[in-house]
Amino acid sequence: MQDLPLGFDLAAVRAGFKYKDRPDLALIFSRTPARAAGVFTTNAFQAAPVLVARENLDRSDLMRAVLVNAGQANACTGEEGLADCRRTLDLLAGHLDISAGEILPASTGVIGVRMPMPTWEKSLPGLVENLGKCTGEQAAMAIMTTDTFPKTAAREIELDQGRVRFWGMTKGAGMICPDMATMLAFVLTDLQVDGALWQEMLAGAMEQSFNAITVDGDTSTNDCVLALAGGGSRAGLHSSRDRDIAAKALEDVCRDLAYQIVKDAEGGTKVMHIRVTGAADSLDARKAARAVGNSSLVKTAMFGCDPNWGRIVAALGRSGAVFDPDKVRLSLAGLEIFSKGRPVDMDIDEVFAPLLSSRDIQVDIDLGRGQGEYFLMASDLTDEYIRINSDYRS
Amino acid sequence: MQDLPLGFDLAAVRAGFKYKDRPDLALIFSRTPARAAGVFTTNAFQAAPVLVARENLDRSDLMRAVLVNAGQANACTGEEGLADCRRTLDLLAGHLDISAGEILPASTGVIGVRMPMPTWEKSLPGLVENLGKCTGEQAAMAIMTTDTFPKTAAREIELDQGRVRFWGMTKGAGMICPDMATMLAFVLTDLQVDGALWQEMLAGAMEQSFNAITVDGDTSTNDCVLALAGGGSRAGLHSSRDRDIAAKALEDVCRDLAYQIVKDAEGGTKVMHIRVTGAADSLDARKAARAVGNSSLVKTAMFGCDPNWGRIVAALGRSGAVFDPDKVRLSLAGLEIFSKGRPVDMDIDEVFAPLLSSRDIQVDIDLGRGQGEYFLMASDLTDEYIRINSDYRS
Numbered sequence: 001m002q003d004l005p006l007g008f009d010l011a012a013v014r015a016g017f018k019y020k021d022r023p024d025l026a027l028i029f030s031r032t033p034a035r036a037a038g039v040f041t042t043n044a045f046q047a048a049p050v051l052v053a054r055e056n057l058d059r060s061d062l063m064r065a066v067l068v069n070a071g072q073a074n075a076c077t078g079e080e081g082l083a084d085c086r087r088t089l090d091l092l093a094g095h096l097d098i099s100a101g102e103i104l105p106a107s108t109g110v111i112g113v114r115m116p117m118p119t120w121e122k123s124l125p126g127l128v129e130n131l132g133k134c135t136g137e138q139a140a141m142a143i144m145t146t147d148t149f150p151k152t153a154a155r156e157i158e159l160d161q162g163r164v165r166f167w168g169m170t171k172g173a174g175m176i177c178p179d180m181a182t183m184l185a186f187v188l189t190d191l192q193v194d195g196a197l198w199q200e201m202l203a204g205a206m207e208q209s210f211n212a213i214t215v216d217g218d219t220s221t222n223d224c225v226l227a228l229a230g231g232g233s234r235a236g237l238h239s240s241r242d243r244d245i246a247a248k249a250l251e252d253v254c255r256d257l258a259y260q261i262v263k264d265a266e267g268g269t270k271v272m273h274i275r276v277t278g279a280a281d282s283l284d285a286r287k288a289a290r291a292v293g294n295s296s297l298v299k300t301a302m303f304g305c306d307p308n309w310g311r312i313v314a315a316l317g318r319s320g321a322v323f324d325p326d327k328v329r330l331s332l333a334g335l336e337i338f339s340k341g342r343p344v345d346m347d348i349d350e351v352f353a354p355l356l357s358s359r360d361i362q363v364d365i366d367l368g369r370g371q372g373e374y375f376l377m378a379s380d381l382t383d384e385y386i387r388i389n390s391d392y393r394s
Numbered sequence: 395m396q397d398l399p400l401g402f403d404l405a406a407v408r409a410g411f412k413y414k415d416r417p418d419l420a421l422i423f424s425r426t427p428a429r430a431a432g433v434f435t436t437n438a439f440q441a442a443p444v445l446v447a448r449e450n451l452d453r454s455d456l457m458r459a460v461l462v463n464a465g466q467a468n469a470c471t472g473e474e475g476l477a478d479c480r481r482t483l484d485l486l487a488g489h490l491d492i493s494a495g496e497i498l499p500a501s502t503g504v505i506g507v508r509m510p511m512p513t514w515e516k517s518l519p520g521l522v523e524n525l526g527k528c529t530g531e532q533a534a535m536a537i538m539t540t541d542t543f544p545k546t547a548a549r550e551i552e553l554d555q556g557r558v559r560f561w562g563m564t565k566g567a568g569m570i571c572p573d574m575a576t577m578l579a580f581v582l583t584d585l586q587v588d589g590a591l592w593q594e595m596l597a598g599a600m601e602q603s604f605n606a607i608t609v610d611g612d613t614s615t616n617d618c619v620l621a622l623a624g625g626g627s628r629a630g631l632h633s634s635r636d637r638d639i640a641a642k643a644l645e646d647v648c649r650d651l652a653y654q655i656v657k658d659a660e661g662g663t664k665v666m667h668i669r670v671t672g673a674a675d676s677l678d679a680r681k682a683a684r685a686v687g688n689s690s691l692v693k694t695a696m697f698g699c700d701p702n703w704g705r706i707v708a709a710l711g712r713s714g715a716v717f718d719p720d721k722v723r724l725s726l727a728g729l730e731i732f733s734k735g736r737p738v739d740m741d742i743d744e745v746f747a748p749l750l751s752s753r754d755i756q757v758d759i760d761l762g763r764g765q766g767e768y769f770l771m772a773s774d775l776t777d778e779y780i781r782i783n784s785d786y787r788s
Binding site: 043044045046075076077078110111112296297300301303304306310313314316317318323325340341342382383385386389390391 | 436437438439469470471472504505506690691694695697698700703704707708710715717719732735736737776777780781783785
């Protein structure tokens, strides 16, 4: 079992927002005020908990708790939804004897339905009572929606002043796209760190983790990554080596969690690890990677274990990235399949089809133009994705 | 049966490029030199026939023939593919006693495979012999790939100087996105018109037809719309009324064909007619419409006849279009479902679910900000689409 960072307790209970047979309400509690950092959805429609969490973080970077429910997103619920959200924090603050401004809320689930306040009122006492009796895995289970497994990740590092722990959990399987998605993630550490640096470290860890994944190109109204650094280890960042190690541990945890989201993509059977190099600049590299990772035709080919380089090449060609088609090189599963404007001269089906039966597929694209690079993890597209998402009001 | 414009003959034969049980090679022949116009894919990888057609059109706007094969795209075939394409035109030119520079080629099908020249050599004499014995529908059938029905459209108009006919055919069902797709379209008319105006009319007809459709967000290497105006009616454009009528007829034919492509989208069961109004400008309107029309979550909801406005709203929110979420209004099938940041107060499931069982669904979005507008026709996303595209090397 993963050790939680020192100074944090978790809780989870069955509140019954939508899922009746498992916990759907989770609480993270920091025994002392923790430095809090957050990264939020760029969607123009922002859910009430996103607005309230941002508001609280704007006022202070010291937080005591994170409150998360699954099944209802409290998005597109207007002023009433904002009031509902604030009321849940007031209620919890009373039970924990802290201030509502020290709690960050997060919700995930169906959009446009008001949250049932009696459910909250009934559940919160039990939730607080459960604090410390809940494992990381149980908490991670309580924030799932269409996820098929709980997602946690942990790292331990040795700094000059001692051992520091990072732990995180996330949820999300559909509506996933770079720049956040129907995705919640929470990272805890007992590192001692000041608030500005912690926010900077969190933002820095995004590019190669949660901002580098795509399931279906959609970005939701509720996405956020919240990170608490409680300082319980009493170890801080006292050298550039310390800073590098801690930044890497944070990025590793985020990337591990992000990978698990793509692995658990709705209906997904494959994870494409798309690395674009040789682009004119990193923006062009990103355009190219996203065009490939979001292409339904590339995704369905992957599902079919079909080395259909033509679809990848066609996606690159329409991506808007600038390059000379004759200089593009493409490798699948480590083996070159396309270069100089042509497929390689071999029995492609025989050579590649078996390589594509793995869950993880490397897709390496060299645009042959400059130094721009980008990395993206993308799921495939399957009949099961359609089934999940065309089921009435999934 | 639709009348062809005066002065044109069609032909189709079974060449056997890929489809053995039906014609897969078509020819359009103009008895006199016709004014030719073309619009081509924006994909950076352009197929050999696209490059050759553009080259020929650059040299002259007077053409005699269009040669189209289905089953092989002759894309990503390098210098050899270009030579193959030119060779087919040379061969046909010999049989028709015209110059190769007077023929426009087009190909659709599998990418990256060289065309079998013996197949061409064997088929061309029979193709030329078939001229005039082929109906529009038969020709439209010969250019199909994964299409499930042949797509033609016709309009007749009365100008000051007499009757003028427009006729067109198209193919395409997957890899369809605005700005062209794996889509070929050919429009013929017996209008008398000069080359520059004809090109301008064709380009003008695109925005609300072939550039306003999406199946899966992909744009192919072979897309083109070729249009021949033969002048056989002896009626020209002698008034602004004539010009308006002719431009409208051309746009109607293109839009009719474009609609048929979305209707025949791979695995598709629905056509969303997405109209965005009230955007800051037309670019923002386009961003919003495309985000909705390309969203896998919106598409799967439509397939499930689910009035899931939350997914539409989430797509708008991430589209990049600038608007105030509280001013957005959304109607499905003519009935308002979302306004002022909230769903309407009614039993949405009961009211909307039956409306969404139609094939054609109006999706009207008012962003409440400015005068920008955009229209887009989009298919849904179904298990059948996955089956078609994950079948090995479909």
